Every structure is written in C-alpha cells, then in structure tokens.
Amino acid sequence: MSLDVHPISAFEDNYIWSIHNQQYCVVVDPGDATPVIEYCKDEQLTLVAILITHHHSDHTGGIDTLLQSYPDIPVYGPQNPKIQQITQRLKDGDHIELPHLKHNLSVMEVPGHTLDHITYYGEGSLFCGDTLFSAGCGRLFEGTPLQMFQSLAKFTALPRETKVFCTHEYTLANIKFAKAVEPDNQALVEYENWAVQQRINNLPTLPSTIEKEQNINPFLRCDMNTVITSVSKHKEALLTSEETVFASLRHWKDNF
Structure with missing residues (x-):
C-alpha cells in the first residue's frame, strides 16, 4: 500500500513532507513549526511522530515548537548527539x-551531504533529505565524493518505481546543469x-522516481558514455572510473 504524502512548503524552497491518513500525520524534517501546525489544524490531523534525516537547521529548527504543541511524540533521527530532541536514534x-499510520520504514545511512545523514524507505517511497535531488544531488558539506557516490548507489538499487521525496525545490536549477552535461x-x-509548467502553476516538481532520475540525473548516470565524455572534456582529462567521474561532476556543479 502506498503512502499518502503531502508537501508543506517552508522557507524559500523547503518541503516538509507529511505522511498522513484522515486522522494522524508524521512529518519529515520540520525546519519550521508554523506551517506544520497550520497544516495540521487545517486538515484536522494530529501529529504523532517526527522523522529527521540530518542536523542542518532548516531540517530541525521546528522540533522544539512542535514538541510544545504535541508533547511526548517520538522524534526519530540519526546517531548525532547534537540533535538533542531525538528520542530514537537510528x-x-x-x-x-x-x-x-500502519506503515513501516527502513533506515539507510547515506553519508555525503553530512556525515550523519540517514534516509527512510518503505511502501514504495524514499524520504531522502538532501542526499538526492531531482536532476541533482546534495552538496558535500562533510562527506567525501566516494561516500556520496556509494550512498546514491543504495538508491539506484531500489525498485525503479520508488517515489523520491527530496526536501528542496531545486529541480529547475539542477536541470540547467544537467543540460550542460548532457x-x-x-x-x-x-x-x-x-518542470517549467509545474512551477508556473505553483506546483511542486516532486516527488520524482528512481526511474526518472536514472534517465535525467547526471549524478546517477556516471556509467553513461555521454556523461563520461562530457565530464572528461570539462576536466581536460580522461576519466575511467564511475567514482572519478562522479567526483569531477560534483566539483563542476559546485562551480557552475
């Protein structure tokens, strides 16, 4: 059974994902409490849990206020003691x-964007935080290119129809870079x-799917000749391994 998931917009481009039924909801990465509380009130839903993927404040900043409104609910998250509100470390x-919600989710450790980053997968849905974006991937603030490459490989091993719930509306900007590569x-x-039409209509470009990303996302296509050739040309060096292609691709994107 698939999950019912709704995007709650926050800040300039964040999505706080609400997994819900007609009575209860769980939110992923609530960087801001206000839109979550308003959403729960408008939809007459009771918040019953919080899922955290990593420590950045735009993913954790709303926890304290939400716990004031919904005390004693579990807060799931990574093995990072800096996120003090977590009650179940994963x-x-x-x-x-x-x-x-009568749902189960499995946890994957996916270092790269940060060292503590985890994701939640189940019922055909992947809540991937800032590890994978549509047509892109997260910037490497703490991890290495190899760590991120290996983390993304965990995603590409999932069923192709898996829905991908990223936490930022970065799609159009990512597409510009992807088009430079391919x-x-x-x-x-x-x-x-x-995607342009979606944004004109003020609609999200998410969720994506693993299949879609494997067709359009250069960071998941480091085995493709078109990507290898393009990155090698940009780097002015012949790149032979997927890992070195990925590292050079990430560096290119950082300076794009």
Whole structure:
C-alpha cells in the first residue's frame, strides 16, 4: 500500500513532507513549526511522530515548537548527539513502525551531504533529505565524493518505481546543469518542459522516481558514455572510473 504524502512548503524552497491518513500525520524534517501546525489544524490531523534525516537547521529548527504543541511524540533521527530532541536514534538497517499510520520504514545511512545523514524507505517511497535531488544531488558539506557516490548507489538499487521525496525545490536549477552535461538528452529536455509548467502553476516538481532520475540525473548516470565524455572534456582529462567521474561532476556543479 502506498503512502499518502503531502508537501508543506517552508522557507524559500523547503518541503516538509507529511505522511498522513484522515486522522494522524508524521512529518519529515520540520525546519519550521508554523506551517506544520497550520497544516495540521487545517486538515484536522494530529501529529504523532517526527522523522529527521540530518542536523542542518532548516531540517530541525521546528522540533522544539512542535514538541510544545504535541508533547511526548517520538522524534526519530540519526546517531548525532547534537540533535538533542531525538528520542530514537537510528542506524543503517533499522526499521521503525508508525502504528497510527500502519506503515513501516527502513533506515539507510547515506553519508555525503553530512556525515550523519540517514534516509527512510518503505511502501514504495524514499524520504531522502538532501542526499538526492531531482536532476541533482546534495552538496558535500562533510562527506567525501566516494561516500556520496556509494550512498546514491543504495538508491539506484531500489525498485525503479520508488517515489523520491527530496526536501528542496531545486529541480529547475539542477536541470540547467544537467543540460550542460548532457545537452542532447531528450528525456531531460522533456522533463524541463514539464518542470517549467509545474512551477508556473505553483506546483511542486516532486516527488520524482528512481526511474526518472536514472534517465535525467547526471549524478546517477556516471556509467553513461555521454556523461563520461562530457565530464572528461570539462576536466581536460580522461576519466575511467564511475567514482572519478562522479567526483569531477560534483566539483563542476559546485562551480557552475
């Protein structure tokens, strides 16, 4: 059974994902409490748990205020003592039960964007925080290119129809870079046309899917000749391994 998921907009481009039924909801990465509280009030939902992917404040900043409104609810998150509000610290391979929603999620450790980053997967849905974006991936603030490459490989091993719930509306900016890497990728051109229309209509470009990302996201296509050739040309060096292609691609994007 698939999850019912709704985006709650926060800040300039964050999405706080609400996993919900007609009575209860769980939120992922509430950087701001106000839109969550308003959403729960408007939809007549009771918040029953909080899921955290990593320590950045735009993903954790709303926890304290939410706990004032909904005391004693569990806060799931990574093994990072700096996030003091976490009540259940998780590691790779752990499973959590969301009994109010009758759903289970599994946990993957995915260092790269940060060293403490985890994701939640279940019922055909991936809540990937800032590790994977549509047509892009997270900036490496703490981890290495190899760590991020290996983390993304965990995602590409998931079923292709898996829905991908990223936490930022970065799609159009990412597409610009992806087109610089693969200007002749027709799937990417078509995706850009669709994404532009979504944003004109003030609609999110998310969730994506693993299949979609494997067709348009250069960071998941480091084994493709078009990407290898493009990155090698940009770096002015012949790159032979997927890992070095990825590292050079991430560096290119950082300076794009």
